[in-house]
Structures are given as structure tokens and as C-alpha cells.
Amino acid sequence: MRPFEYTRADRLEHAAQLSEAQEAMAIAGGTNLLDLMKLQVETPANLVDINPLGMGRIEDTDDSGLRIGALATNTATAVHQRVRADYPVLSRAILAGATQQLRNKATTGGNLCQRTRCYYFTNIDHPCNKREPGSGCGAIDGIARLHAVLGTSPQCIATYPGDMAVAMAALDAKVEIANAEGASRTVPVREFHRLPGDTPWRDNVLEDGEIITAVTLPAPVGGTQI
Amino acid sequence: MAITINGQEHDLSGDPRTTLLDYLRDDLRLTGTKKGCDHGQCGACTVLVNGMRINSCLTLAVMHDGDSITTIEGLGSLGSPSTLQKAFVEHDGYQCGFCTPGQICSATAMMAEIRAGWPSDASEELEGPIGATSEEIRERMSGNLCRCGAYANILAAIGEVAEEELS
Ligand code: FES
Numbered sequence: 565m566r567p568f569e570y571t572r573a574d575r576l577e578h579a580a581q582l583s584e585a586q587e588a589m590a591i592a593g594g595t596n597l598l599d600l601m602k603l604q605v606e607t608p609a610n611l612v613d614i615n616p617l618g619m620g621r622i623e624d625t626d627d628s629g630l631r632i633g634a635l636a637t638n639t640a641t642a643v644h645q646r647v648r649a650d651y652p653v654l655s656r657a658i659l660a661g662a663t664q665q666l667r668n669k670a671t672t673g674g675n676l677c678q679r680t681r682c683y684y685f686t687n688i689d690h691p692c693n694k695r696e697p698g699s700g701c702g703a704i705d706g707i708a709r710l711h712a713v714l715g716t717s718p719q720c721i722a723t724y725p726g727d728m729a730v731a732m733a734a735l736d737a738k739v740e741i742a743n744a745e746g747a748s749r750t751v752p753v754r755e756f757h758r759l760p761g762d763t764p765w766r767d768n769v770l771e772d773g774e775i776i777t778a779v780t781l782p783a784p785v786g787g788t789q790i
Numbered sequence: 791m792a793i794t795i796n797g798q799e800h801d802l803s804g805d806p807r808t809t810l811l812d813y814l815r816d817d818l819r820l821t822g823t824k825k826g827c828d829h830g831q832c833g834a835c836t837v838l839v840n841g842m843r844i845n846s847c848l849t850l851a852v853m854h855d856g857d858s859i860t861t862i863e864g865l866g867s868l869g870s871p872s873t874l875q876k877a878f879v880e881h882d883g884y885q886c887g888f889c890t891p892g893q894i895c896s897a898t899a900m901m902a903e904i905r906a907g908w909p910s911d912a913s914e915e916l917e918g919p920i921g922a923t924s925e926e927i928r929e930r931m932s933g934n935l936c937r938c939g940a941y942a943n944i945l946a947a948i949g950e951v952a953e954e955e956l957s
């Protein structure tokens with residue numbers, strides 16, 4: 565791991581400002597980020613611990629939906645009474661992935677922001693436009709099993725690896741995002757992730773200094789979810 | 791900054807890069823917790839943080855100010871092993887023993903999770919009662935790999951304790 569400055573965020577604006585500064589990254593559960601930092605795929609100069617911000621609550625919304633805080637763990641979401649009863653596809657999607665140890669640490673916001681599992685991305689000896697813009701793509705002419713078939717660009721054929729977001733997309737969930745000035749906006753989960761296009765290093769629509777605060781689910785539609 | 795390990799308070803200072811796993815092993819010399827992959831894949835480094843099992847290789851020690859950690863050393867001792875530790879001995883639930891501390895920490899938390907009614911991918915109903923069947927135990931312990939392949943005896947050891955404690 566490269567050396568970094570560690571800071572604890574105490575207010576949301578603080579976190580957003582720090583993430584705006586060059587080479588600063590927010591850390592929540594750390595299961596994806598620390599793994600990539602050990603591989604030197606991610607080399608933030610500043611690591612901002614957003615855990616003190618207490619965004620882990622899961623609560624009912626006024627319109628009978630559910631608001632899942634960005635720091636709610638995958639376990640907390642999967643075992644939540646209302647998720648199990650009203651949004652079973654979300655419990656199932658989470659429980660089908662990773663391991664109990666990882667789900668106990670992984671968070672809602674972190675899961676949405678997890679990076680691709682492309683083996684050229686995670687191996688710094690190979691070129692990768694996502695990791696190092698302009699260096700080329702090892703996967704296009706390399707071992708491309710498990711890579712994207714649709715939505716690719718001449719620069720990148722990596723996929724987004726998460727299962728949780730797929731269930732959230734099916735449920736018409738929305739991502740709540742805040743910025744350094746304290747303003748917030750919402751983006752449907754379906755529009756949160758980007759296709760690689762000409763800027764494969766940008767996985768999603770988060771701008772510099774923006775941070776995910778929650779995911780909201782609309783009122784349940786009922787019926788069976790399989 | 792302070793962290794409680796097996797009931798004892800310790801100072802948290804030093805390089806922020808230190809993972810909880812390296813802090814336990816190198817700084818505190820609590821070498822029961824093992825480093826298999828260092829990437830969250832094998833579960834050899836499993837410890838309990840405020841009762842929840844996690845991979846200690848994928849978390850920074852500095853992020854655990856105020857937390858209470860239990861490692862294999864805190865679950866039992868040679869003189870008074872825990873129920874699971876005894877069952878692993880009785881069922882010969884290991885070969886080299888490298889994965890064993892992680893298996894036992896993991897299984898300890900698994901019992902509490904089943905008791906709390908948390909479903910797993912193997913549960914037919916998300917809301918129904920959860921039985922400690924071998925399918926459930928296999929799925930719930932899938933974060934702990936055993937390179938010696940002692941799975942049959944690991945399952946027998948955990949299964950026996952689950953039957954005693956959960957039914
Ligand atoms: S050493 Fe942590 S999961 Fe393998």
C-alpha cells in the first residue's frame with residue numbers, strides 16, 4: 565500500500581470537500597478499496613473515513629417506501645424486516661454474493677461504487693484505460709471471458725460487478741447524492757453507472773466532491789419477486 | 791485512540807496503513823489470527839468486531855477506535871476451550887490447522903446469526919424459521935476456505951454444536 569494521510573470526517577460537507585481535493589478518496593467498509601490499494605490499483609494520497617457520519621439508518625419514507633443509508637451494511641439491508649417482506653429481490657441479490665464476513669463490512673454506497681473485477685484493471689503490469697487513461701486496454705485483444713458484450717467502447721469492455729445494484733434498478737430505486745455545499749440531488753440507480761465510452765475511468769455519474777448519502781426504494785409493488 | 795482486544799484495552803497509533811490483521815499479529819503478537827490471502831478471499835483472518843465476523847485483512851486498525859474485538863485467543867484457552875473448539879478437536883476438524891482459528895471465529899458468529907433468524911442464500915424462506923441444516927452451514931461458512939480440504943470434519947464439528955445450541 566502507498567502511504568496516505570488518514571482523516572476522519574465529522575460533517576458531511578467536510579467529507580465532500582476532502583473528496584474534492586486531489587487524490588482524496590472516501591472510505592466506508594473498505595472491502596473493495598483496501599483490496600485495490602494493496603494492489604496499487606488505487607493510490608489515494610488522502611483517505612477520508614466517512615464512518616463517523618452515521619449514515620447507516622434504514623427507515624420508512626413518507627410514501628411507504630424505504631430509505632437505506634449509504635453506510636448501512638449489506639447485511640443490515642439483507643436482513644432488514646421490511647426488505648425481506650417488501651423487497652425480497654434485494655435481500656436475495658445481496659445474500660447471493662460475497663461472504664458473510666464481507667457483507668458485514670460492505671456498505672450500500674460502497675457497493676454501488678465498487679470497481680470492475682476485470683483482471684487487466686486489477687493487475688498494474690497490464691495496460692488499462694480505466695486505471696490509467698490512455699494506456700490502452702489489455703482485455704479487448706486479451707482474455708475477454710466474462711467481459712461485456714453490450715455497451716462496450718473501443719477503449720474498454722469492463723463490466724460493473726455488483727448484484728445489489730441490479731436488484732435496486734429493478735425496484736426503481738434512486739441514489740441520493742450530496743456535495744460540498746450541502747446541496748443534494750437524486751439519480752435513478754438505472755442512470756447511476758456509466759458506459760465506458762471515451763471516459764472509461766469514470767464508472768458512475770458522481771462528480772468530484774459528491775458523496776452518496778442514501779438509496780431510496782419506492783413503495784413496494786407486491787407480488788412475487790424471484 | 792483505544793481498541794479493546796479480548797477484553798483488554800490497547801493503544802492505537804502507528805502507520806495508518808496497518809490492517810487490523812497486521813496490528814493483531816505484528817503489534818500485539820496475537821498470532822492466532824492467520825493471514826492466508828490478505829485480500830478477503832480465504833477467511834483465515836476472521837475476527838469478531840462488536841460481535842460481527844469480518845475479514846481483519848480488509849480493514850484498517852485505525853478505523854476501529856472504540857471497537858471491541860474478539861480473536862481466537864479470546865474465545866477459549868487450552869485449559870478451557872469453547873464448545874466449538876472442543877468439537878473441532880473431537881471431530882478432527884482440520885489437517886494443518888491454518889484455517890482453524892478463522893473457521894472457529896466464523897462459526898461462533900454464525901450461531902448468533904442463525905439464532906437471530908438471519909436468512910442466507912440457502913434459506914428457502916427469507917422470513918421463515920432457519921434450520922441449522924448442513925446446506926445452511928455450508929453456505930454460511932463459505933467465506934472460510936480450507937486448503938487441506940478438511941471440510942467434512944469441519945462440517946461435522948459445527949453441525950454438532952449447532953444441533954446442541956440451536957434446536
Ligand atoms: S487473509 Fe483475510 S480473507 Fe484471506
Ligand code: FES
Pocket residue numbers: 883884885886887888889890935936937938939940
Ligand atoms: S486445516 Fe489446513 S487449511 Fe484448513
